[in-house]
Amino acid sequence: MATRTSRFAIIFANALIPVALLVFCSGYFPYKPILPGLANYEANDGRPLAVFDRVILMVVDALRSDFVYSNHSGFQFTQHLIRSGTALPFTAHASSPTVTMPRVKAITTGSVPSFSDVILNIAESESMSTLTHQDTILAQFKRALPGKLLMYGDDTWLTLFPDTFDRADGTTSFFVSDFTEVDNNVTRHIPTELARDDWSVMVLHYLGLDHIGHKSGPKSAHMIPKQREMDSVVESIYTAMEKNEHMHSTLLVLCGDHGMNDGGNHGGSSAGETSPALTFISPKLKDKIMARSEPPVRSNEFQYYSSVEQSDITPTLAGLVGVPIPLNSLGVFIPDFLDMWDSDTDRLNILLQNARQILRIVQATFPRHSFDLQSTSTDCGKEDLSDVEQLQCDWRNAMALVEDENAEHDKVVAALYKFLRRAQDIMSGTAANYKVNMLITGSILAAIAALTAFALAFESLRSSGLTGLFLSLVVLGNGAIMFASSFVEEEQQFWYWITSAWMAYVHVRLVRSPLASKTPYKTAITSFAFAVAARLIRRWNQTGQKFAGAPDIAGTFLPRYPRLLWILILITYLDCFRGIVARQRSRFGSAALAGAFTALAAWTTISGFVFKLAFTAADSPELLDSRVLHFAERYSGVVALVTQARIVFAGIIALVAMYMSAGRRGQDLRPEIVLPTQKLMHECLTLFLMTQSRATNVPLFLFFRIQAWTLSMARLDCLETTISSLILQHMSFFAFGGSNAISSIDLSNAYNGVSSYNVVIVGLLTFLSNWAGAIWWVSATRLIPCHRRWTAQDAARRVVFLTLHVAVAVLAVMVACTILRTHLFVWTVFSPKLLYSMAWAIANHVIVNVILADGLPWVG
Structure with missing residues (x-):
C-alpha cells in the first residue's frame, strides 16, 4: 500500500476526480443559444400607442407573495391600492433556480436562464454573466425612450448591464448581515430622482428583506417592520406619481425576484421559493382594471390572485411602454392589461406582435418544422400529434381567425393565447443543449478514478x-x-x-x-x-x-x-x-x-x-x-x-x-x-x-x-x-x-x-x-x-477508502444526470445534487480529508 506506485495511484485518483467533474459540468451546464441583435418592429406589426412613458421597477429581494397579500402583511398601503383598483396584483411563478441573477435575467429578457447561473450568482462573475450582447427590455428602453436609465441597489444589475445606466449606486447582495444600510442606500436617492424629469426608467433593488430571511427566517421579528418600510417606499412613489406632473404616466412595478422557504433560504423549487409577488401600480389603472377586494388563495398557500410566469413581465412592459419585445423572450403578454386599450385592433396587434416574436424562436429551435401556412403538411385531425405539430395547428388556426374579418374578437384572442401558452410551455421545457461527448468523457474519467481506488482498496476490503x-x-x-x-x-x-x-x-x-x-x-x-x-x-x-x-x-x-x-x-x-x-x-x-x-x-x-x-x-x-x-x-x-x-x-x-x-x-x-x-x-x-x-x-x-x-x-x-x-x-x-x-x-x-x-x-x-x-x-x-x-500506511488506507466512496458517488451522479437529463426533475433535483457532489468531492474530500486531515504524510 505504501509503495511509490501506490502513492502515485492515490494522487492520480484524487486528481482525476476534480478534472472529471469540471469536464462533465462544462458539458452539462452550457449556455443556451440565443438570437443575436435587437428586436425591431416588422412592417406588418401594428404599433398601439404607449400607455406609459416612464417605468419604475422596484424589486424587493425574496418578496414572497404572502409578504404583500396576506392578512398579516406589512404592505397595508399596497393592499389599499389593490382594493381601490390602482394596483393590479399577481403571483409570479419563478422557475428554478430561484436565486437572484437568473431571476433578474428572466425579468429582463423574458427567457429561461441556465442552471449554471447559480454558480455565477454566487461568484458574482462579471465576464460570463453580462447581458451586453443580448436583447433585453432595458436595451429596448435605452434605445427608444428619451430619458436616462437609473439603478440603485443590488449590484447584480451593474454586472448584468454594464454601461447601461446613466446614474447608479450598487450594493453587494451577499453581505447578508446588513438589514438596514443596504436599503437606506437605495431609499436616500428616491426623493431627489422623483423630483427630476430627465429619466425614463428607474430600477430599485432592495436587499434587506432577503437578508432577514437568510439570517432568521420568514417569521423573524424583523420581517414585518421591513415590509412596512418597503410599503412606505411604495407610498412615497405613488404620492409622487399623483402630485408630479411629469410622473402622471408612470408605471410602478413592485415584484420579488424569488420567494423563500420556511428556513428563509431560496434556490430550490418549493412553493414558497417559486411564488414571488408581482404588482403593477399606477393611477392610470383606475377605471381600466377591475378592483380586487380579497386576495383569493388557490392550489397552495402562496398562490394569491392570478398566476403568471415571471417571464411574462418582459412582453407586458414592452407592450405598455411601446417598444419591441426582446428577441429571446418566452413571455406572454398578461391578458388583464389588454383593457388598457379601447380599440380591439390595438389589443389584437399587441398579441400578434407577441405571437410572431415567439414564433421566430420556435422556428430557430425546430428548423425542420414549417410554420408557413401554405406549405405545412401537418394533419391537425390526427390524435397522436407531437407537441410541435400541435403548435403548428394552433398557429394555423390562430392565423385563420386573424384573417377572417367575420371572426369574433374574443375567439381570435383566445386562439392567439392558446398558441402563445403552448409555445411558452414547449420552449421553456426544451432540454438544454447538452454536450453529450463531454458528459461521457467526464463519466469515463470518474470511472477510471473509481477503478483505481478499488484496485488499491481491494486487498484490504477482502481481508x-x-x-x-x-x-x-x-x-x-x-x-x-x-x-x-x-x-x-x-x-x-x-x-x-x-x-x-x-x-x-x-x-x-x-x-x-x-x-x-x-x-x-x-x-x-x-x-x-x-x-x-x-x-x-x-x-x-x-x-x-x-x-x-x-x-x-x-x-x-x-x-x-x-x-x-x-x-x-x-x-x-x-x-x-x-x-x-x-x-x-x-x-x-x-x-x-x-x-x-x-x-x-x-x-x-x-x-x-x-x-x-x-x-x-x-x-x-x-x-x-x-x-x-x-x-x-x-x-x-x-x-x-x-x-x-x-x-x-x-x-x-x-x-x-x-x-x-x-x-x-x-x-x-x-x-x-x-x-x-x-x-x-x-x-x-x-x-x-x-x-x-x-x-x-x-x-x-x-x-x-x-x-x-x-x-x-x-x-x-x-x-x-x-x-x-x-x-x-x-x-x-x-x-x-x-x-x-x-x-x-x-x-x-x-x-x-x-x-x-x-x-x-x-x-x-x-x-x-x-x-x-x-x-x-x-x-x-x-x-x-x-x-x-x-501510521502513514494507515493514513494511506484511509485516503484510499474515502476516495473509493467519493469516486463511486461522483460517477453515480454523473451517470444519473446523463441518463435522466430529460427527466422532469432534472433541474430541481439532479442538477443541485451535482453541485453538492462537487462540494463534497473537491472541498470536503480532496482539500479537507486528503490534504488537511493528514497533511499528506503518506506521500513522502
Whole structure:
C-alpha cells in the first residue's frame, strides 16, 4: 500500500476526480443559444400607442407573495391600492433556480436562464454573466425612450448591464448581515430622482428583506417592520406619481425576484421559493382594471390572485411602454392589461406582435418544422400529434381567425393565447443543449478514478471480512440511490439508517472489548449514550423535501425553552474550554506560561460565547429572554459584531501559535506527557466551528463528543475508523439542516468577521459553516485510538477508502444526470445534487480529508 506506485495511484485518483467533474459540468451546464441583435418592429406589426412613458421597477429581494397579500402583511398601503383598483396584483411563478441573477435575467429578457447561473450568482462573475450582447427590455428602453436609465441597489444589475445606466449606486447582495444600510442606500436617492424629469426608467433593488430571511427566517421579528418600510417606499412613489406632473404616466412595478422557504433560504423549487409577488401600480389603472377586494388563495398557500410566469413581465412592459419585445423572450403578454386599450385592433396587434416574436424562436429551435401556412403538411385531425405539430395547428388556426374579418374578437384572442401558452410551455421545457461527448468523457474519467481506488482498496476490503463488506454496501448503496429523485431529495434517511446500523456494530465491538468484562455497566451506559445522542441528532433539524418544515428540536422545541438552549450552549463551550486547557502544564513546563495559556483560552472561549449571544440577539432575538437580550444588544452597541468575530478568530490563532511555540521550546519534554498537537488543534477547530454555526446547532457538538467517546471505547481498527468518519461526516451534514437543495445553503454565518464582500473569504466561510459537522468528524475520527499507533500506511488506507466512496458517488451522479437529463426533475433535483457532489468531492474530500486531515504524510 505504501509503495511509490501506490502513492502515485492515490494522487492520480484524487486528481482525476476534480478534472472529471469540471469536464462533465462544462458539458452539462452550457449556455443556451440565443438570437443575436435587437428586436425591431416588422412592417406588418401594428404599433398601439404607449400607455406609459416612464417605468419604475422596484424589486424587493425574496418578496414572497404572502409578504404583500396576506392578512398579516406589512404592505397595508399596497393592499389599499389593490382594493381601490390602482394596483393590479399577481403571483409570479419563478422557475428554478430561484436565486437572484437568473431571476433578474428572466425579468429582463423574458427567457429561461441556465442552471449554471447559480454558480455565477454566487461568484458574482462579471465576464460570463453580462447581458451586453443580448436583447433585453432595458436595451429596448435605452434605445427608444428619451430619458436616462437609473439603478440603485443590488449590484447584480451593474454586472448584468454594464454601461447601461446613466446614474447608479450598487450594493453587494451577499453581505447578508446588513438589514438596514443596504436599503437606506437605495431609499436616500428616491426623493431627489422623483423630483427630476430627465429619466425614463428607474430600477430599485432592495436587499434587506432577503437578508432577514437568510439570517432568521420568514417569521423573524424583523420581517414585518421591513415590509412596512418597503410599503412606505411604495407610498412615497405613488404620492409622487399623483402630485408630479411629469410622473402622471408612470408605471410602478413592485415584484420579488424569488420567494423563500420556511428556513428563509431560496434556490430550490418549493412553493414558497417559486411564488414571488408581482404588482403593477399606477393611477392610470383606475377605471381600466377591475378592483380586487380579497386576495383569493388557490392550489397552495402562496398562490394569491392570478398566476403568471415571471417571464411574462418582459412582453407586458414592452407592450405598455411601446417598444419591441426582446428577441429571446418566452413571455406572454398578461391578458388583464389588454383593457388598457379601447380599440380591439390595438389589443389584437399587441398579441400578434407577441405571437410572431415567439414564433421566430420556435422556428430557430425546430428548423425542420414549417410554420408557413401554405406549405405545412401537418394533419391537425390526427390524435397522436407531437407537441410541435400541435403548435403548428394552433398557429394555423390562430392565423385563420386573424384573417377572417367575420371572426369574433374574443375567439381570435383566445386562439392567439392558446398558441402563445403552448409555445411558452414547449420552449421553456426544451432540454438544454447538452454536450453529450463531454458528459461521457467526464463519466469515463470518474470511472477510471473509481477503478483505481478499488484496485488499491481491494486487498484490504477482502481481508477485512464483514467490515469490508459493510463499507462496500455503503459505497454501492449510496451510489444506487442517486438514480431516484425521491431518494436524492431524502438522502439524509440513508445516512441516518446507516448510522443506526453502524451503532449496532459498535455496540457489538464494545461488548467484545476488554472493557466489557471489567466494567459491564459502563459498556451498557456507553452504548445507550451513543443511541440517545444519535436519536437527538436525527430529530434536531428536519430536512429534505418530505419533512422540511415539520416540527423538530432546533426550530420548534428550543425556541419555546430558550434557557435550556443556552444551558446546552454554555456546557458545550465549557467542554471545549476543558479540552483546550487539559494537561497544558506538561506542554509549557512552567506555571506562568501554563497560566497565561489558560487565561487566553478562557478569554477566547468567553468571547466566543458572548459573540454567539450578540449574534443571536441581532439574528434571532426570540431565542433570548429579555434580560439577556438587553445585555447582548448593549454589548453589540459598544463592540460591533464584525469586531467580536475577529476577536474570537484572533484568540484561536493565538492559542495555536502559543501552543506550537511552547512545543519548540520544550523538545526535551517526555512525549507521553505532552498533550498531542492534534488534540489541541481539534479543540480550537471545534471552537471555530461553533462560531460558524447557528446557535441552535451548537449543542450538536456536545452530542458529537458523546458519540466520539463511544467510538474511542470500541478500539476500532483503521478500516472501522474510516467507516465511522465517512458515515458520521454525511450524517452530521444533514443533522445541521443541510440537504441536496440549493435553498438549504446557510449564509447566516458566512460574514463573521467580514466587513465587505469578498468572494473567496465569503465562499470559504460559507463552506465551513455548512460543512461544520462533517469537518468536525474528519478531525475527531483522526483522534480515535486504534489497535496500534496511526501510521502513514494507515493514513494511506484511509485516503484510499474515502476516495473509493467519493469516486463511486461522483460517477453515480454523473451517470444519473446523463441518463435522466430529460427527466422532469432534472433541474430541481439532479442538477443541485451535482453541485453538492462537487462540494463534497473537491472541498470536503480532496482539500479537507486528503490534504488537511493528514497533511499528506503518506506521500513522502
